[in-house]
Amino acid sequence: MTLHDKNDEMIRVNHAGEYGATRIYAGQLFVLGNDPTIKHMAEQEQEHLEAFQRMIIERRVRPSMLQPVWYVGGFMMGALTAAMGRNVAHACTAAVETVIDTHYKEQMNVLTFSNDTELNDLVTKCHKEECEHHDVANAESGVDLAATYPILTSVIKRITKTAIEIAKKI
Numbered sequence: 588m589t590l591h592d593k594n595d596e597m598i599r600v601n602h603a604g605e606y607g608a609t610r611i612y613a614g615q616l617f618v619l620g621n622d623p624t625i626k627h628m629a630e631q632e633q634e635h636l637e638a639f640q641r642m643i644i645e646r647r648v649r650p651s652m653l654q655p656v657w658y659v660g661g662f663m664m665g666a667l668t669a670a671m672g673r674n675v676a677h678a679c680t681a682a683v684e685t686v687i688d689t690h691y692k693e694q695m696n697v698l699t700f701s702n703d704t705e706l707n708d709l710v711t712k713c714h715k716e717e718c719e720h721h722d723v724a725n726a727e728s729g730v731d732l733a734a735t736y737p738i739l740t741s742v743i744k745r746i747t748k749t750a751i752e753i754a755k756k757i
Contacts, residue, residue, distance in 0.1 A: 594703055595648045596755050597694050601710070602639035603651035603754035604687065607661040608632040611683065614665025615676045624727055625676065628720045635713045642706070651754045660750075664743070677724035678736040682743035684721035690751055691717065 612629030619625065643650050651657065668679035691714035698707040728735075 593697060594701060594706055595646070597697075597706065597710070598639060598642045598646065598648045599651055600751055600754040601694075601713070602636070602643050602648075603653070603657055604690075604751065605632055605636040605639055605713070606651075606654065607657040607750060608683070609636055610658055610661025611665035611679065614662040614667070615669040615679075616665075617662075618666050618669035619673060619676060622673070624723060628680065628723065631716050631720070635709075635716070638709055638713075642709070652757050653753065657750070657754075664746070668739075668743075674728045675736065675739065677728040678740055679743055680724040681721050681728075682740040683747050684717050684724070685740075686744050686747040686751070687717045688714070688721065 609629065609632045612625055612632060615625050616622065616629060642648065664679060665676070669676040691710055694710050695707070695714065698710060701707065
């Protein structure tokens with residue numbers, strides 16, 4: 588796989604991931620109403636999505652063919668966790684963002700060998716904000732979410748890792 592192909596794969600998977608994230612927050616907001624913390628994180632995810640959408644179009648990168656799955660799956664994950672309570676919704680965010688932290692770090696390592704500063708800058712910005720989402724979710728809940736909801740966070744992390752691997756190719 589060439590570096591160009593790898594960059595296209597990054598754009599595709601990040602676009603799919605940010606799309607899924609907007610859907611998770613849409614589900615949470617649907618259940619919890621106008622929660623200002625969740626709304627702020629959702630707005631940042633929308634900005635990330637729009638940036639990757641521009642790259643998809645400008646660079647003619649094939650988007651994930653599973654957009655309908657991310658649409659329904661993301662919303663369901665957000666709505667179901669929110670239906671279990673605000674802390675569970677934050678546990679969902681913390682679990683997803685733990686995986687995304689590693690995901691974006693791996694991409695930043697690859698991008699150090701690339702001259703694609705636009706993609707590198709965007710991934711770096713998104714990584715910073717995703718880490719903030721993780722920290723805010725933990726702070727808002729007032730508990731260690733991974734310790735409080737170990738099974739839930741484990742399942743959400745597995746789903747997130749699987750979605751990343753699938754979105755890279757499909």
